[in-house]
Amino acid sequence: MFQRQFPVLYREFLFRMVDLEIIANRGDLTKLLGQFGAFLGAISFMVGASAVRLLYVEGTPSDIFAQAWPMVHFLIATTMLMTGLFAVLSWDSAFPDARDVMVLAPLPVHFRTIFLAKIAALGTSLALVVAAVSAFAGVTYPLILGYIQDGWLAPWRMLAAYWVTMAAAGLFALCGVLGLHGLLAQFLSRRLYLKVSAVLQLALFCGLLSVYFLQPPLAGPTAMADAGNHRLLEWLPSYWFLALFLKLSGELPSSAAWLASRAGAGLGLAFATAATSMLLAYFRTLRRIVEEPDLVPNATQGWQWPRWGGTLKHAMLLFSARTILRSRQHRVILALYLGIGLAISLAGARAMLYRRAAHPWNHLDGPLLMASVIMLCFSVLGARVVFAMPIALRANWIFRVTRVRGTLRYLDAAHSTIATVAVIPVWCGSAVLFLAAWPWDYALQHLLVLAMLGVIFADVCAKGFEKIPFTCSYLPGKANIHVSAAAFAIALIAITDIFVDVERRTLRGDGSGYLKLLLFLAALAIWARRRRMKAAAELPDLRFDEVPAKDIHALELYRDGRSVAS
């Protein structure tokens, strides 16, 4: 029985380890995964090719190691980030959920079989992520670093050291996230767990990105051995695993050996926590899910939303806000875009954090200006993408049946919803930050510019959005939306950089430049609004991508492959 059940469950769990619909709802998954694999492969290829320069470095093997140090650390940190993000994305797949219980509990399948199949699927996924990050670099770096050492065994030892380190680093990040998640599921009541689970997922997502982008650079192996850096290194796992790699390849200074030991201890602890929580989840939580009552009414109404605009705008805003807050799929995608914005902002803040920036953080020339504009742009871009993703296609009929207003009013409501959901939270956050950090007159000037930018960008992004938010699907082949958005984002960063430079000059100027900038933005806002309204006015109707299900599907077999003239 086990031999027949295990492969079926393993395959099933592996294919839904990461909820692929999060990334491409009904989209072309194979194409999207191919694009993602190609992206990781391209990075690995570029990093791998950079190893060739080590062949031309003159000096002892230790000097060459010092040259390779930053890139090996980058690869370890990236592997940990990717496996950590994978664990965050597979949040609901790693542990048993109500779907597993409903489908598998009535069948004659042992919990043991389900557990082992899930572990095997997790292991396979981890191996794939680690291999994707190091596909090229995992061959070139170890072989070249081994080549410069004496002995024919050295390249092979280096290769083994590299892959053991990467597997250990990946396993540590995966087990760390799973362990944290599992403990939460065990210690909290099921209802409370379901409430805080989403918050923890997003917090871990931002936490992983922040650690990756904000961790300090170290000059070389000697800096690792420096007692002054001990307290910092105690909290940076990527350096523990770098020490492990150096130890396995025989290049670790003895004074830094404690870091390699810390890697082993950390891995052991993370693994034990994850294993215990998974065992408990499968042998305890499954029963808890079954015993959970079908319906426990919420006693309270929750937060009362303030009224916003007319009834249509209010309905659409509430529908959108509730969908983003309650749908894991939409929340994760929006967090992904905000995370990219945050990552770019943090990368700017890194130089400041380690005192390499030319100006203090609250100076007009500091990174705050760029960060606020970048976050605004990525918030609007993310909102635009998630608004095009459906929440429940088959429930859209209610919008069709209750359509008692004209198309333009629906589009206007949809566009103002994008602006409200994406611009207002970023603007409010920026207002608090700038009013606290900058002189109030400069802060107000920038906030005015930021508000106008938000309106313009929301209008630009809303062009072509002829839908009610969350009611349309992007169909097979349309998974390119994230690729298009990525290309758009790159152009956006370049434009933002130029714009921030212009704004910086005007803020430092005598005021006339600032006035000109405001006038320019106002003209741009009017142009963007007119352009969108003109496009909307030409629309015959709102767009609903989905076609109502046909009651009869004609196979047209009688045509025998020939087209029939109508």
Add this chain to the structure above:
Amino acid sequence: MLELRGVTKLYTSIAAVDQVSFSAPPGEVTGYLGPNGSGKSTTMKMITGLIEPTAGEILFRGQPISRDWMAYKRILGYVPEEPHLYTHLTGAEYLDMVSQLRDLPVALAAERIEGLLRLFGLAGDRHSAISSYSKGMRQKILLAAALLHNPELILLDEPFSGLDVGSALVLRNLIQELAARGKVVLFSSHELETVERVCSRVVILHRGKVVADDSIARLRTLMSAPTLEGIFSQLAIEQDTTAVAREIADLIQA
């Protein structure tokens, strides 16, 4: 009065609904019956405007419904066959959204939502997500959403689906009460016993065509059948139901 004149819906070259004509007068409950795949739900969707007929005309109060969609939808209440809802919203939130989409005054909508939730026995679960609702509770939300704006034309596609006995009895009386107050009610169901109790007249559809359109009493006389089930069996069921049941039992035992 709702009137269908020669309504046809073709999917490629196959007619799901073929030259269907009937009328549903106000003050009466008109039953719309037929076996699976006979075209009932397609007709319902054409009357709601969700799909367009290939040919024919649908009129309400003598006017084609396509002349002014907005005005028509203001007076239309529809309960679909399947309870497709936005399950991430709570029952109260869903009804609130529907009231706003229908542009109902805020105070009036709040009062009606409150009352409907109480009368349908959902007041205690109003702040729970619809995803946690049972099938019957979802059906009640659909009914509440369809009645919220006091519609003049009410289309009910399998409205008893999932309802418990008590709720089904309330709904049965409600349908008759609404018709008595001058609403046009078109009611589609597979529960022939309920149809027989609720409807004054029935339209029976078979393979997309109307095969009977009359009062139940007259059909009983015409078909020499004591029940609606007997009439339906003669007009719309082609297989020997007893023999098929026996065959299934034989198959799983083999």
